[in-house]
Amino acid sequence: TTPDSIQRQVWDGKLPVCFVLPEDPDVPPLYSLVPRVGYFPALLDRLRAHLSRHAGIDEDSPGAQQLWLRSAGRPLRWHLPVGLLYDLERPKPPPLPWEVEIRTRDFPTDELVSFGPNNSLESYFLYCLKEADALKHRARVINEMGEREHRQLWQGLLNDQFDQFSVVNRKLMEGEAKYLPFRIYQQGADGGLSVLQCLAKPHREDSTPLTLSDLLRICLPNFTDPVTLATHGVSLPMETPLAWAYDKLAYPDNFLHLVLQPGRCNSAGDGESSAMQLDSSSES
Known part of the structure; x- marks a missing residue:
């Protein structure tokens, strides 16, 4: 397995998710293959459109604007990547498709980050990149990039475009790292x-x-x-x-x-798409 193919398999990993609205069982579930490397808040506009179409909830209403997600009775910490959230349920992860509840009231402000115009998911993602580069290169690489490259990183992730993302991200991953994030x-x-x-x-x-x-x-x-x-x-x-x-x-x-x-290492995956076979002897 070549290094590039491993990185591509990581990027291509998807989780089948079934979004349900428990407060209205007549609303049909929304099924989606969600990128493991992505974030649930990136799907909020799609979820709002689904509720507007099937539940009569206006997309600009307070309930639609304060959507949050829950799984197994707990709020999903959606500032973390989707794949990480699923892995946190190991060694007994939820069956697939992963059932995720849409909630329209009682936003848990003490547990979840609220993403909106003044605190966008894009800004949070860029902050994480800067934090990582500070550990590796004292933030030199990320600070030398222009706004256009920052935007390309975000758009590549948001639109699931590996090549668009990786051509810029390669600069962040190259060179000797002082510490590994x-x-x-x-x-x-x-x-x-x-x-x-x-x-x-x-x-x-x-x-x-x-x-x-x-x-x-x-x-x-x-x-x-x-x-x-x-x-x-x-x-x-x-x-x-x-x-x-x-x-x-x-x-x-x-x-x-x-x-x-x-427990000890069990190399088997959990059954979602794009299971990987990892070989750490591959040359970088």
Whole structure:
């Protein structure tokens, strides 16, 4: 498997989602193949149009403007990528298609980011890119880009155009990184989310590659239970070099999002489209 094909498979991963409106069972569900690397708020206009057509909810009404989404009785933290949200339900993810509830009242302001004209999803995405580049290159690369390139990154992601996105993103991924941007997530039984982040260089002091196992020892030095790290629906071998995983499996926001789960590595995916076969011996 070539490096470019792995990155393309990551981009092409989709999740079948069934959007339902519990408050009105007469409204037909809306089915959609949602990009794993995308964000649920990017679908809000489509959801509003669906409710306007089938539920008589005006697209400009307060209910339509304050839509939010819920799964398994919990608000979906939609500032996180779709694939990460699904992986957080592992090791027992919801059956596919993933049923997601549309809610039109009682927006949980203490749990969700509200995206609107003054706080757009595009601005949030660009902020994440700047944060990642600050770790890698002291924000030099992203700051040297013009507004046109920033816009191209967003439009490429929004319109699911890999080539449009990657021709600019390649600049952010090239060069020697001081630290590798990553986050480790663990969702508790009560729905609470723990997020771990620390400074990790690509190599150990002896210049050998830092592995995922090393990363856990850095972030959780007293953690001894058998665990594995998953991303894009795949459990990764703990001997995987962190730099390889970052280069091939980082999300478009330039962060490697890893889900901590109990047990040892099981390389099988969870059945959604575009299952990947990963080979960390591939040359970069």
